[in-house]
Structures are given as structure tokens and as C-alpha cells.
């Protein structure tokens with residue numbers, strides 16, 4: 195099993211530690227675990243040129259230096275773990291900058307088919323508030339990417355670092371992480387998208403049938419999704 199952890203900060207703080215607890219519960223010795231840290235692994239802001247949307251993701255000015263590598267890792271992973279602390283009620287700027295670069299992968303444009311059979315976990319920690327909106331920042335992107343199964347967890351830790359988190363809070367986190375981990379499966383070929391992802395797919399399909407952006411419509415046509423093919427079909431029936 196391949197696990198990719200993308201951390202929205204360079205600090206190995208509370209959010210990172212909670213993410214690691216999840217990974218420890220699902221990973222086995224033979225698994226490959228890769229950890230990326232932002233902004234080190236993708237330090238650029240989206241310039242808003244929209245070349246990824248209107249032409250090709252390979253036209254992004256950050257494609258060769260950063261996005262090609264990160265995207266390959268995302269596509270190859272069976273389980274994605276995104277972590278970000280709450281920074282003024284939302285994900286860190288670094289995490290937002292990465293997510294902005296994947297606008298072209300929204301179902302409204304050209305979703306990658308491997309997403310539909312992946313699992314993802316979004317983790318945040320905040321001192322007191324803003325965890326819901328921070329998780330929504332990550333979950334919203336992953337849903338629009340078409341990720342099959344998305345789980346999330348965002349405890350209030352009342353601390354600025356993992357060492358400062360009290361024992362009772364850590365114990366509660368351990369219990370919650372145990373429960374969350376039970377939802378994950380190592381049988382990665384059994385993962386199929388939930389109802390929300392499918393519903394969104396069919397809404398977007400209808401839109402692409404009418405046609406908006408020629409690049410997107412050609413992509414959906416080539417995949418066969420405007421006909422009988424579905425991005426989750428091969429795995430579900432295989």
C-alpha cells in the first residue's frame with residue numbers, strides 16, 4: 195500500500211502527529227510512506243493564468259519544477275493524508291496554494307480517474323475554533339477531485355505545539371483516531387466512490403454533455419464517461 199502524507203506546514207506539530215497516528219494504525223511494514231511538507235515541496239502560488247484549465251496542466255509555470263512530482267505521488271498513492279493546522283479559520287496559505295494548482299482536476303474540468311478509487315483522510319488541529327472550515331477547505335477540493343472515500347478529523351488541542359497538548363486531550367485523540375482508522379481499508383482494490391462523489395460526477399457529466407470548455411469536453415469524451423464508461427468501473431468490476 196502506498197501512503198502519501200501532505201502537510202500544510204513545515205512544523206511537525208499537532209496536525210502532523212495526529213496524521214501520523216492515523217498512518218501508524220493502517221500501515222504495515224511493507225508499505226511505502228512518503229511525507230511532503232509545504233511550502234518546501236511546492237512553494238509557489240498559483241498565478242491565475244488558467245493555462246491548466248484552458249490548455250493543459252503541463253502548461254502550468256510550476257509543472258516541471260514542482261507539480262509534476264507532487265502529482266505523480268498523488269496519483270500513485272492508495273491513501274492520501276492531508277494535514278494542516280487552522281490558520282485564521284482556514285488551511286495554511288501553503289496548503290491553499292497547492293490546492294489552487296489543482297483547479298483543473300475538479301470534476302467541472304478534468305478529474306483524474308484514479309482519484310475515484312482512493313481513500314483520503316483530512317486532519318486539522320486548532321487551538322479552539324475554525325476546525326470545521328479548515329477541514330472543509332481540504333475536503334471540498336478532494337470531493338471535487340473525485341476522491342472515492344474522504345474522512346476527516348479536527349480536534350481542538352488548546353495548544354500551539356504537540357508537546358503542549360494535555361494528556362486528557364491526547365487520550366481522546368487516540369480514541370478518536372482508533373475509530374477513524376477502522377473506516378479505512380487495506381483492500382484498496384475494493385474502494386469505490388460514495389454517493390456524494392457519484393452524484394457530483396453525474397451532475398458534471400450532464401454539464402460536459404452540453405459542452406463548455408472544448409479541452410474538458412474532449413477529455414470526458416475520450417475517457418468514455420459521456421457514454422457508458424465510469425472512472426470507478428474498472429476497479430469495481432475487476
Ligand SMILES: Cc1cc2nc3c(=O)[nH]c(=O)nc-3n(C[C@H](O)[C@H](O)[C@H](O)COP(=O)(O)O)c2cc1C
Pocket residue numbers: 203205206207208209210278279280281282283284319320321322323324351353354355356
Ligand atoms: C497564524 C496562526 C493562526 C492561527 N489561527 C487559529 C484559529 O483561527 N483558530 C484556532 O483555534 N487556532 C488557531 N491557531 C492555533 C493553531 O491552529 C493550533 O495551535 C494548532 O494546533 C497548531 O497546529 P500545528 O502544531 O500542527 O502547527 C493559529 C496559529 C497560527 C500560528
